[in-house]
Amino acid sequence: MAQFNSKNIAMILLVAAVFLVAPALCSAQTLMNGAGATFPYPIYSKWFSEYRKLHPEVQINYQSIGSGGGIKQVTEGTVDFGATDGPMNDEQLREFQKKQNSGVLHFPTVLGAVVVTYNIPGVTESLNLTPEAISGIFLGKITKWNDPALVSANAKVKLPDADIVVVHRSDGSGTSYCWTDYLSKVSDEWKTKVGKGTSVNWPVGIGGKGNEGVSGQVKQTASSIGYVELIYAVQNNLPYANVKNAAGVFVKPDLSTTTAAAAGAAKEMPEDFRVSITNSPGRGAYPIATFTWLLIPEKIQDPAKQKALTDFLRWMLSSGQEMTEALSYARLPKEVVAKEKKAIDKVK
Amino acid sequence: MKAAIVIGPDARPSRRASGIIGLLRRTLNMDRFAYGLVSGCAACIILLTVLLAYELWANSALSRMKFGWHFFFTNTWDPIAGQFGALPFIYGTVTTTVLALLLAIPLGVGAAIFLAELAPPRISDAMTFLIELLAAVPSVIIGLIGIFVLIPILQRIVPVLKSVIGFLPIFSGPFYGVSIFSAGVVLAFMILPFIISISREVLLSAPRDLREAALALGATKWESTWQVVIPFARTGIIGSIFLAMARALGETMAVTMVIGNSPKIMASLLAPGYSIASVIANEFTEATGDLYLSALVELALVLFCLTIVINGAARLLILMTEKKGGR
Amino acid sequence: MKKPLSFRRKAINAIMFSATGVCTVLSIGVLFFILGFLLIQGGKFLSWNFFTKLPAPVGEAGGGMANAIVGSGKILLLATLVGVPIGFLAGVFLAEYGHAAFSSVVRFVTDLLNGVPSIVMGIFAYTLIVLRMKHFSAFAGGVALGIMMIPIALRSTDEFLRAVPASLREGAMALGAAKWKSIVTVIIPAAINGIMSGMMLNLARVAGETAPLLFTALSNQFWSPGWNQPTASLPVMIYTYAIAPYPDWHRQAWAAGFILLAMVFIVNITARTIVASGMSNKSRL
Numbered sequence: 005m006a007q008f009n010s011k012n013i014a015m016i017l018l019v020a021a022v023f024l025v026a027p028a029l030c031s032a033q034t035l036m037n038g039a040g041a042t043f044p045y046p047i048y049s050k051w052f053s054e055y056r057k058l059h060p061e062v063q064i065n066y067q068s069i070g071s072g073g074g075i076k077q078v079t080e081g082t083v084d085f086g087a088t089d090g091p092m093n094d095e096q097l098r099e100f101q102k103k104q105n106s107g108v109l110h111f112p113t114v115l116g117a118v119v120v121t122y123n124i125p126g127v128t129e130s131l132n133l134t135p136e137a138i139s140g141i142f143l144g145k146i147t148k149w150n151d152p153a154l155v156s157a158n159a160k161v162k163l164p165d166a167d168i169v170v171v172h173r174s175d176g177s178g179t180s181y182c183w184t185d186y187l188s189k190v191s192d193e194w195k196t197k198v199g200k201g202t203s204v205n206w207p208v209g210i211g212g213k214g215n216e217g218v219s220g221q222v223k224q225t226a227s228s229i230g231y232v233e234l235i236y237a238v239q240n241n242l243p244y245a246n247v248k249n250a251a252g253v254f255v256k257p258d259l260s261t262t263t264a265a266a267a268g269a270a271k272e273m274p275e276d277f278r279v280s281i282t283n284s285p286g287r288g289a290y291p292i293a294t295f296t297w298l299l300i301p302e303k304i305q306d307p308a309k310q311k312a313l314t315d316f317l318r319w320m321l322s323s324g325q326e327m328t329e330a331l332s333y334a335r336l337p338k339e340v341v342a343k344e345k346k347a348i349d350k351v352k
Numbered sequence: 353m354k355a356a357i358v359i360g361p362d363a364r365p366s367r368r369a370s371g372i373i374g375l376l377r378r379t380l381n382m383d384r385f386a387y388g389l390v391s392g393c394a395a396c397i398i399l400l401t402v403l404l405a406y407e408l409w410a411n412s413a414l415s416r417m418k419f420g421w422h423f424f425f426t427n428t429w430d431p432i433a434g435q436f437g438a439l440p441f442i443y444g445t446v447t448t449t450v451l452a453l454l455l456a457i458p459l460g461v462g463a464a465i466f467l468a469e470l471a472p473p474r475i476s477d478a479m480t481f482l483i484e485l486l487a488a489v490p491s492v493i494i495g496l497i498g499i500f501v502l503i504p505i506l507q508r509i510v511p512v513l514k515s516v517i518g519f520l521p522i523f524s525g526p527f528y529g530v531s532i533f534s535a536g537v538v539l540a541f542m543i544l545p546f547i548i549s550i551s552r553e554v555l556l557s558a559p560r561d562l563r564e565a566a567l568a569l570g571a572t573k574w575e576s577t578w579q580v581v582i583p584f585a586r587t588g589i590i591g592s593i594f595l596a597m598a599r600a601l602g603e604t605m606a607v608t609m610v611i612g613n614s615p616k617i618m619a620s621l622l623a624p625g626y627s628i629a630s631v632i633a634n635e636f637t638e639a640t641g642d643l644y645l646s647a648l649v650e651l652a653l654v655l656f657c658l659t660i661v662i663n664g665a666a667r668l669l670i671l672m673t674e675k676k677g678g679r
Numbered sequence: 680m681k682k683p684l685s686f687r688r689k690a691i692n693a694i695m696f697s698a699t700g701v702c703t704v705l706s707i708g709v710l711f712f713i714l715g716f717l718l719i720q721g722g723k724f725l726s727w728n729f730f731t732k733l734p735a736p737v738g739e740a741g742g743g744m745a746n747a748i749v750g751s752g753k754i755l756l757l758a759t760l761v762g763v764p765i766g767f768l769a770g771v772f773l774a775e776y777g778h779a780a781f782s783s784v785v786r787f788v789t790d791l792l793n794g795v796p797s798i799v800m801g802i803f804a805y806t807l808i809v810l811r812m813k814h815f816s817a818f819a820g821g822v823a824l825g826i827m828m829i830p831i832a833l834r835s836t837d838e839f840l841r842a843v844p845a846s847l848r849e850g851a852m853a854l855g856a857a858k859w860k861s862i863v864t865v866i867i868p869a870a871i872n873g874i875m876s877g878m879m880l881n882l883a884r885v886a887g888e889t890a891p892l893l894f895t896a897l898s899n900q901f902w903s904p905g906w907n908q909p910t911a912s913l914p915v916m917i918y919t920y921a922i923a924p925y926p927d928w929h930r931q932a933w934a935a936g937f938i939l940l941a942m943v944f945i946v947n948i949t950a951r952t953i954v955a956s957g958m959s960n961k962s963r964l
Binding site for chain 3 (some may be wrong): 053
Binding site for chain 3 (some may be wrong): 466471481488636
């Protein structure tokens with residue numbers, strides 16, 4: 005066995021020191037960490053991966069922990085930027101100002117659609133769902149697939165006499181924010197009983213973690229229904245519903261209808277970019293759509309990070325936008341892009 | 353090979369006097385240094401634990417003050433309204449633990465009896481070795497098996513079970529796969545090795561003369577085991593059950609992956625639920641607002657206290673049995 | 680004169696013991712069931728990609744867990760550096776020095792620390808390190824796991840040192856060695872087998888911990904240089920991939936589970952064999 009003499013001990017200490025120090029010496033890069041929404045995770049992971057190939061000296065690590073997590077961690081300062089699909093409310097903005105001594109800016113990145121996905125054995129078609137049906141299901145009032153409210157809009161589909169398993173988010177989610185925002189607009193009962201937020205008191209259902217968890221759960225559970233970002237349903241071959249919009253038309257969620265949802269907001273975009281586009285009035289507008297935002301602090305201490313982030317934002321607004329449609333996210337409207345380019349200067 | 357041991361009056365110069373330790377030896381009183389070092393580490397541990405308890409207490413202050421004892425009896429978990437109650441999670445934790453114990457105790461004590469009383473020593477040792485390997489399987493891997501293997505199996509078994517005992521309220525309602533029942537089964541997997549290993553040791557510590565006396569009086573082996581050895585070891589076996597309980601209460605990953613994450617109290621075991629550890633794992637990184645975070649930390653404090661109490665009771669019981677056996 | 684055993688009593692004897700035999704077989708069956716699945720599913724999906732590539736963007740195939748393997752290694756290295764010295768030295772204190780009152784407080788507190796659920800340890804490390812450093816980091820993850828290693832390191836050191844026969848201790852003292860020297864050069868080497876195996880079991884246990892890492896090391900889709908950055912780790916990746924819907928991710932989760940379990944089992948078996956051989960050596964003394 006090894007002996008406890010000074011030579012051996014010195015050797016061990018030296019090896020340990022090398023192991024400890026060497027990794028730190030290898031980094032001449034700007035490393036940044038962001039965390040937040042799972043809604044745009046597919047496009048963000050693509051963007052950051054591509055950006056790194058173009059700029060190897062900048063490494064941006066994004067972790068999808070949910071919009072609630074994004075807001076919380078950027079407020080605590082443990083990550084350099086956050087991401088959310090539910091904009092921060094005034095109280096959260098005040099908390100950020102208090103903790104970080106700086107404001108925080110919302111930068112829209114893409115438009116996405118929250119689709120109603122389901123797993124009904126034998127049903128592969130897209131169901132037509134009315135706002136009453138959706139709110140009824142998620143309030144727990146409509147419990148079977150062959151309920152009259154569902155059958156009436158889907159005469160051609162054989163809906164089984166089975167219990168509906170509702171799947172919602174178990175974590176703080178911007179997708180949930182968009183979803184509950186929509187439900188609050190179309191159902192007074194939902195508005196008073198549950199309300200809107202990233203984390204609500206769900207009347208029924210099982211919880212999945214992240215968009216990934218909900219789509220995973222729906223895929224594994226027969227007779228289930230859930231709400232996820234479009235790309236998650238597409239990538240997993242899950243069917244999704246056409247939803248009746250404010251104009252009374254059953255609209256299929258896709259790039260054009262998502263873009264149409266933002267038509268009104270694009271022209272009247274507020275300065276801080278916080279806006280809700282659910283239940284938009286247009287005829288071709290998909291009613292459950294949302295912008296998703298990056299949360300960038302106004303004041304960034306490290307000049308290298310500040311430059312890297314602002315460079316990335318500019319890239320995102322130009323080349324980045326070319327990649328969105330392949331992943332079923334809609335590009336930002338031109339007016340919004342122009343406004344954002346000016347807003348980047350606010351990041352100091 | 354140069355001798356590293358220098359035994360003898362330190363006044364004699366040795367060949368190893370050059371070198372770090374030689375230098376230290378000349379300048380420090382090594383014994384006092386050694387004593388300081390080791391007792392410092394011991395004190396460090398006390399400090400760490402006190403710090404942990406303090407952090408839990410301090411960070412849960414907001415929630416404790418706002419909700420008081422009602423926290424344990426309130427059934428709502430509503431981050432928007434700022435209403436937090438621990439009841440759904442306590443229910444989920446307790447139910448899954450009780451279910452796991454109900455499944456693991458008969459199996460575990462039975463196996464322990466076999467291994468202690470019947471199996472030849474070498475086989476007994478080999479099998480115990482294997483069972484203790486089961487204890488080493490990480491929680492997340494059991495969760496992995498839970499999601500992809502166990503739940504599909506349960507989805508076939510439960511309808512059969514329901515046709516037999518479906519009239520009972522605890523087996524009513526639809527089964528989605530993720531549920532309190534699945535979490536209980538998964539937990540049973542995890543606590544089984546503890547019950548077996550500790551019960552077996554406790555049974556083995558019963559003195560031979562006890563068994564032999566019973567056999568000499570004409571008892572069958574089973575009667576000697578059941579009526580003499582087990583009562584002797586009973587406290588220790590209960591101690592092992594407590595230990596298993598403490599482990600089950602704090603289990604996070606495997607439970608989170610199969611419990612369904614629904615903070616509602618339902619009568620049926622087939623419904624989804626939520627445990628204390630799972631809600632902390634899911635919601636901690638995103639608890640915006642100090643009250644929300646403080647409520648989660650209060651839940652952690654509850655878990656902390658529970659595991660202390662149960663662990664303490666367990667060790668006491670096991671100690672009592674081993675003392676009885678004169679080990 | 681022997682009274683013949685009634686049939687009923689013999690029957691009960693046979694039935695009950697068979698029942699316990701069934702229990703044993705079932706219990707071992709559970710282990711083989713888990714092992715079997717991981718071997719088959721995990722082994723099937725191991726690939727060169729898995730060991731050498733970084734995770735691919737969501738939905739794209741061909742990613743791997745190279746950074747998670749290295750990340751786990753780094754975190755465990757740090758955990759060992761934190762937990763083992765403190766636990767070991769405190770164990771030496773309890774076994775060799777020690778006051779009645781202080782020692783019992785230390786033992787009690789260590790038991791307390793041992794029972795703390797890993798998720799609570801994660802919260803502790805988050806508030807202590809992540810919030811103060813304003814960074815998720817491998818460092819925070821390593822410290823969280825290191826603190827979890829302390830109680831078992833202490834207990835195994837304590838037990839194996841106390842098991843060293845008094846004759847060795849007295850022999851060293853009789854030859855005039857200073858206390859610290861007799862500990863370092865005689866007593867510890869005598870117990871080293873047991874202590875090493877205890878440390879190995881400890882490491883294997885901590886290697887599989889996921890919950891503390893969720894709040895401390897977070898995860899990383901790239902390489903994580905240094906100790907100050909979030910880092911991917913095998914258990915966290917298994918969890919993230921298992922609850923997601925992508926089949927490619929599921930395959931990788933199985934492969935990662937296989938690697939993790941293989942490592943845990945190898946360390947466990949090695950550790951126990953060391954103790955067993957050490958014990959048989961001692962009996963020959």
